[in-house]
Amino acid sequence: MKETYDAIIVGAGPAGCSAATFIAGLGYDVLLVDRAKFPRDKVCGDGISATSIAVLDRMGVLKRIEDTNPQIYDGVTVSAPNSCIMMGKNPPVDGLTDYGYVIPRKEFDNTLLDFVREIPNVEVRERFHVKDLVREGGKICGITGEEEKYRGRIIIGADGAHSVVARKLSLLNTDPRHKAFAMRAYFENVEGLTNSIEIHYEKSILPGYAWIFPTGKTTANVGIGVGTRFMEAKGIKNLFNIFLERNCFAREKLGNANMIENTLKGWPIPFGSLPSKRSRGNVLLIGDAASFVDTLTGEGIYYALRSGEYAARAVSEVLKNPGKEERAGGIYEKLWKKEFKWKEFFQGYMLQPVMSNKYFVNFAIKNAGRKQKNADILAGVIAHKLPKSKLLYNF
Ligand SMILES: Cc1cc2nc3c(=O)[nH]c(=O)nc-3n(C[C@H](O)[C@H](O)[C@H](O)COP(=O)(O)OP(=O)(O)OC[C@H]3O[C@@H](n4cnc5c(N)ncnc54)[C@H](O)[C@@H]3O)c2cc1C
Structure with missing residues (x-):
């Protein structure tokens, strides 16, 4: 030393x-x-x-x-509160791979x-x-x-x-306006996984959202996140269970799966x-x-x-x-x-309350799903390959 x-x-x-x-x-x-x-x-x-x-x-x-030999993802699937779905591919961007890992x-x-x-x-x-x-x-x-x-x-x-x-x-x-809280668990025997990461805006958990990220062919990281300023008394663990029980995509993929013991844990996001x-x-x-x-x-x-x-x-x-x-x-x-860029952080901050409006989320995801180009742009923003301003100009 x-x-x-x-x-x-x-x-x-x-x-x-x-x-x-x-x-x-x-x-x-x-x-x-x-x-x-x-x-x-x-x-x-x-x-x-x-x-x-x-x-x-x-x-x-x-x-x-x-x-x-990590699990690769090359697309993003997003579902809306009305169960409408869009599937985007990671758009090509100079100097970046067309994929990410889980x-x-x-x-x-x-x-x-x-x-x-x-x-x-x-x-x-x-x-x-x-x-x-x-x-x-x-x-x-x-x-x-x-x-x-x-x-x-x-x-x-x-x-x-x-x-x-x-x-x-x-x-x-320590400012709740600038923090979220999220939980995740690992699941095995998951069905229907692809090379896409999935984000689900389930109506019963808005303004939170859930994700299913494949970690292998039949294994996944499943989680839910909520802005601390929107956190309700019923608690995030409850919302996690609501997602598993009520969301049709979660039921389809996780219905026969089992949660790996002691992996359901939460942590703040600053x-x-x-x-x-x-x-x-x-x-x-x-x-x-x-x-x-x-x-x-x-x-x-x-x-x-x-x-x-x-x-x-x-x-x-x-x-x-x-x-x-x-x-x-x-x-x-x-x-x-x-x-x-402050703008990137700020645009996301401003979008948080908007994303809690199920009509807006239904509209945005349906719109993205109509044209492959728009779906790819949304996928690119979620996969951090494109700036959020692309959403403003293309939707
Ligand atoms: C549920 C959830 C889902 C997320 N999903 C994603 C995702 O999919 N993709 C993504 O990019 N980001 C995601 N994030 C955010 C990501 O996890 C963090 O941004 C990332 O881990 C930050 O890395 P870090 O090195 O700063 O801190 P950490 O990864 O937290 O590492 C901090 C280290 O410091 C050590 N430490 C802490 N206190 C002390 C101490 N007093 N003395 C010595 N050592 C100490 C800890 O042991 C730890 O090893 C997610 C976060 C959460 C909570």
Whole structure:
């Protein structure tokens, strides 16, 4: 163990692994800590978009992921409250694959961390639960667990939706207008799965929506998400059961399936629409810790990977000049704001209440289903290949 690391990263999910890979790639020493022992479960829909695949490729880990023979999806099926359905194909976009993956996070995150473990200037420390930041002379200079402390020039909070690092900086997203809550479970013996991920707007669960994402030929990740500001007293678990019992597509596919024991779990989703900073001086927040999740689709893996890449860029700007570490935050803020368009987060935020209107959802999905071009555009937006503004111009 070193006395002082160039960068300490708290959390070894996609955000932390991305930041570790890119920072170490620049020749700096990294300490990556996580409270869990991997492989560990992470509540997620397990959808890996084409934009995520592009970052995984730049990290150099894509081949490893492909070697695990992941489930591919190349289309999106969406059903409306009136059971009308549209099926879109992922539209071709330059520089992006025409497909995404569905990979259980236990496997996906473990593949990422195994890759990072082999990078010579990264030290990985599991079962290290960060409790606080270490301050000296008004500056943050490290992290502390139960007993041990580590010092770092830059500290990166990649510790997810309940981030200790964000909380200690008073930057944790606790605003129900900018959060959702979601649950998922794994099912086996599922019937009628295709290479499409499925989104279902079941009328009894609006404004929530449900998904069935195939993880294999007969296995699926099934879940439901609801904006926290729309959450009703009856609770999300009830809504999940209502979806299974009442939705005709769920009954068709899951009627003979069984839920794998102990896999029904929930977790918050912090949205990118939160109007706040994501750094303070030499401490940067990335991924869910920074509240970087798409406001319409709940996609966060791309933002986790990409914000890790941007954090590395900011780190490289300041670490070559000792004493300039405090400038990292300012550089990072400019980088992420340029890439993660506020408009994208805001349009999704504005669409959330509209998507709770069953007449609008029926109309939009019926309209999308009429023309293949429109269905493909909607599929492209959901699969994060096209901006949401495409919906405004084409519907
Ligand atoms: C139900 C659900 C469905 C979703 N579906 C999708 C989807 O299909 N596609 C998609 O792109 N996104 C999806 N998301 C969002 C996605 O899961 C997150 O955006 C993504 O996991 C963020 O990655 P991360 O690395 O920032 O955080 P995480 O993956 O949460 O990793 C954080 C890590 O930090 C560690 N940690 C936490 N606290 C500490 C501490 N104090 N000390 C040390 N370590 C700590 C944790 O153990 C964990 O390993 C979904 C989310 C939910 C809840």
